[in-house]
Amino acid sequence: MASGTSRDVLWRGLVVLGRAIREQPRIFAVAASSSVLFGLLIVASAYVVGAVVGDVVVPAIAEGSVPTAALALAAAALLGLSILRVVGILGRRLGAGYMQFRLQAAYRRRVTRRYLDLPLSWHQRNATGTLLSNANSDVEAAWHPVAPLPFAVGTLVMLVGAVVSLFVTDWALALVGLGVFPALFALNVVYSRRMAPRQARAQRLRAEVSGIAHESFDGALVVKTMGREAQETERFAARARELRDALVSVGRLRGVFDPMLETLPGLGTLAVLVVGTLRLRQGAISVAELVSVAYLFTVLAFPIRAIGWVLAELPRSVAGWERVRQVLDATGEMSYGPMTLDPADAGPVTLTFRDVHFAYEPAEAHLPGAEVLGEVGFTVPAGRTVALVGPTGAGKSTITSLAVRLVDPRAGVVEVDGVDVRDLSADSLARTVALVAQVPFVFDDSVRANITLDRPGLGDSQVWAALRLAGADGFVAALPEGLDTRVGERGTSLSGGQRQRLTLARALVGRPRLLVLDDATSAVDPRVEAAILAGLRAAEPGRAPTSILVVAYRRATIALADEVVYLEHGRVVARGTHTDLLATVPGYADLVTAYEQAEVEQAQQQGYDEVAPPLATGLELEVDR
Numbered sequence: 186m187a188s189g190t191s192r193d194v195l196w197r198g199l200v201v202l203g204r205a206i207r208e209q210p211r212i213f214a215v216a217a218s219s220s221v222l223f224g225l226l227i228v229a230s231a232y233v234v235g236a237v238v239g240d241v242v243v244p245a246i247a248e249g250s251v252p253t254a255a256l257a258l259a260a261a262a263l264l265g266l267s268i269l270r271v272v273g274i275l276g277r278r279l280g281a282g283y284m285q286f287r288l289q290a291a292y293r294r295r296v297t298r299r300y301l302d303l304p305l306s307w308h309q310r311n312a313t314g315t316l317l318s319n320a321n322s323d324v325e326a327a328w329h330p331v332a333p334l335p336f337a338v339g340t341l342v343m344l345v346g347a348v349v350s351l352f353v354t355d356w357a358l359a360l361v362g363l364g365v366f367p368a369l370f371a372l373n374v375v376y377s378r379r380m381a382p383r384q385a386r387a388q389r390l391r392a393e394v395s396g397i398a399h400e401s402f403d404g405a406l407v408v409k410t411m412g413r414e415a416q417e418t419e420r421f422a423a424r425a426r427e428l429r430d431a432l433v434s435v436g437r438l439r440g441v442f443d444p445m446l447e448t449l450p451g452l453g454t455l456a457v458l459v460v461g462t463l464r465l466r467q468g469a470i471s472v473a474e475l476v477s478v479a480y481l482f483t484v485l486a487f488p489i490r491a492i493g494w495v496l497a498e499l500p501r502s503v504a505g506w507e508r509v510r511q512v513l514d515a516t517g518e519m520s521y522g523p524m525t526l527d528p529a530d531a532g533p534v535t536l537t538f539r540d541v542h543f544a545y546e547p548a549e550a551h552l553p554g555a556e557v558l559g560e561v562g563f564t565v566p567a568g569r570t571v572a573l574v575g576p577t578g579a580g581k582s583t584i585t586s587l588a589v590r591l592v593d594p595r596a597g598v599v600e601v602d603g604v605d606v607r608d609l610s611a612d613s614l615a616r617t618v619a620l621v622a623q624v625p626f627v628f629d630d631s632v633r634a635n636i637t638l639d640r641p642g643l644g645d646s647q648v649w650a651a652l653r654l655a656g657a658d659g660f661v662a663a664l665p666e667g668l669d670t671r672v673g674e675r676g677t678s679l680s681g682g683q684r685q686r687l688t689l690a691r692a693l694v695g696r697p698r699l700l701v702l703d704d705a706t707s708a709v710d711p712r713v714e715a716a717i718l719a720g721l722r723a724a725e726p727g728r729a730p731t732s733i734l735v736v737a738y739r740r741a742t743i744a745l746a747d748e749v750v751y752l753e754h755g756r757v758v759a760r761g762t763h764t765d766l767l768a769t770v771p772g773y774a775d776l777v778t779a780y781e782q783a784e785v786e787q788a789q790q791q792g793y794d795e796v797a798p799p800l801a802t803g804l805e806l807e808v809d810r
């Protein structure tokens with residue numbers, strides 16, 4: 186079983202190497218041919234050294250003088266071989282390095298590109314730490330054996346050359362070679378087979394350690410506030426210990442096999458000297474030939490290790506490659522249609538949900554996912570605001586994800602201006618709709634970069650206009666370097682409400698024709714929130730009002746909406762104006778009242794991060810509706 190598995194790993198490893206060669210054929214050709222040149226030069230140098238000893242040194246000792254011409258020729262031959270060997274080493278090393286690092290870079294790009302293409306459901310099933318490990322250490326591991334590969338290929342050619350030259354020299358010495366070389370090869374194979382499960386385990390544990398570390402850092406707040414430091418440290422330490430043990434076991438195996446691999450060629454040289462001396466006595470070989478063969482055995486030892494390096498790295502490479510391939514082969518990415526919504530028309534669009542059903546993919550693929558939305562139908566008319574209201578878990582966030590096509594419905598259709606969102610091109614969709622999530626994500630960059638995200642054609646005037654609309658111009662202007670202020674990792678130098686408004690400005694600067702707000706201003710003072718929403722609804726010179734779908738919890742925000750869609754258990758229970766629903770739907774009235782009480786308590790307990798400015802004239806009337 187074990188050897189079957191190792192054979193399997195060996196085969197799969199060779200397939201991975203084959204892929205590496207197919208991807209970088211030219212660089213591999215340069216590196217491998219340099220290495221073959223080096224290998225053949227090793228064999229040649231053994232015979233040149235033998236010839237120098239036999240034809241120059243021995244006669245010189247016998248006669249007590251050295252003919253200058255012979256000495257000069259010997260020196261020139263040895264120097265020439267050395268220079269050619271340097272060329273071979275240079276070509277091999279440069280080629281192998283280029284090949285390895287180019288493959289790593291290409292696959293890092295492919296993996297991260299794939300992450301961006303894969304759907305939200307895939308990301309929800311895969312931990313961030315694992316994704317980091319895939320793009321980093323798994324890609325590195327996959328292409329690790331590429332570094333010694335050209336050397337190993339050159340060594341194989343060198344071995345064939347060495348055996349042939351041994352047979353040409355003397356059959357008895359050739360038999361010694363035939364005994365030692367296959368034994369070395371076999372030892373390398375046994376080594377790599379033993380290494381296979383150990384390396385695979387270490388690679389898996391590396392990913393797990395990275396996953397736990399990432400989760401602990403990400404959840405540092407929870408860990409600290411809940412006093413879970415010790416448990417979290419132990420959780421990490423336990424897996425780190427497993428990794429340590431796995432690596433120690435790798436090291437132990439190395440410790441056993443490395444000396445054997447080192448000793449075997451030495452024993453070979455000894456055998457050559459014993460057998461060679463006998464053959465010399467019999468007059469079957471000359472001194473030059475004996476020296477050549479003994480020298481050959483000495484210099485062969487090191488290159489043969491290259492085969493071992495490749496074989497020993499194969500299991501780790503296979504483990505890394507399989508994990509990388511899982512990402513590259515993962516399916517479920519959304520295919521986009523060819524349609525676009527007329528970009529010249531920057532006016533608001535109509536969003537329509539028609540009998541939409543949705544279920545999340547279950548954790549276990551064979552189980553059916555429970556339906557979280559059923560028969561959902563409503564419309565956000567162009568330029569109007571619709572509020573989604575419902576108890577927790579009712580499906581509000583799911584609806585916002587469907588509206589911006591982060592996920593697709595199981596049945597039914599989501600339309601923008603009468604076009605199924607699945608038929609829209611990715612570009613057109615991104616230009617038309619924008620989602621602002623409850624948890625804002627801010628990059629460790631300047632305020633300006635966070636808002637423009639390198640989208641073309643966005644100057645400072647547009648950035649300030651968006652900040653104004655998002656109610657963020659005041660605090661940004663007060664920052665030490667204004668738009669150039671860096672906001673720290675995840676915007677740590679900003680308050681929650683400031684971060685939310687920054688992400689709102691980011692969505693607004695692209696002038697979306699439909700804005701989807703998933704409780705996007707929850708950390709902002711309610712009156713500021715209402716002012717922002719009122720500003721978005723109002724048409725200004727040069728700016729049409731936006732269609733807005735907003736998940737709302739506050740009475741003031743809900744009251745601003747033209748229509749309220751009230752959800753319970755993934756179904757639309759009632760639609761109408763806030764006032765109508767208050768009067769006719771008891772569940773709705775209870776919920777809004779409960780929200781209001783919670784709001785008052787929150788305001789009393791913590792307040793908000795910024796004092797509300799006076800509301801725009803006339804807004805108070807609207808809010809108090």
Ligand SMILES: Nc1ncnc2c1ncn2[C@@H]1O[C@H](COP(=O)(O)OP(=O)(O)OP(=O)(O)O)[C@@H](O)[C@H]1O
Pocket residue numbers: 309545546557575576577578579580581582583584
């Ligand atoms: N990634 C997910 N995988 C599986 N089920 C999910 C996932 N996200 C949400 N759900 C389930 O879908 C249902 C609707 O969730 P959703 O987040 O849309 O509700 P919500 O109304 O926005 O809730 P809240 O007000 O608490 O944010 C819930 O039952 C929830 O458990």
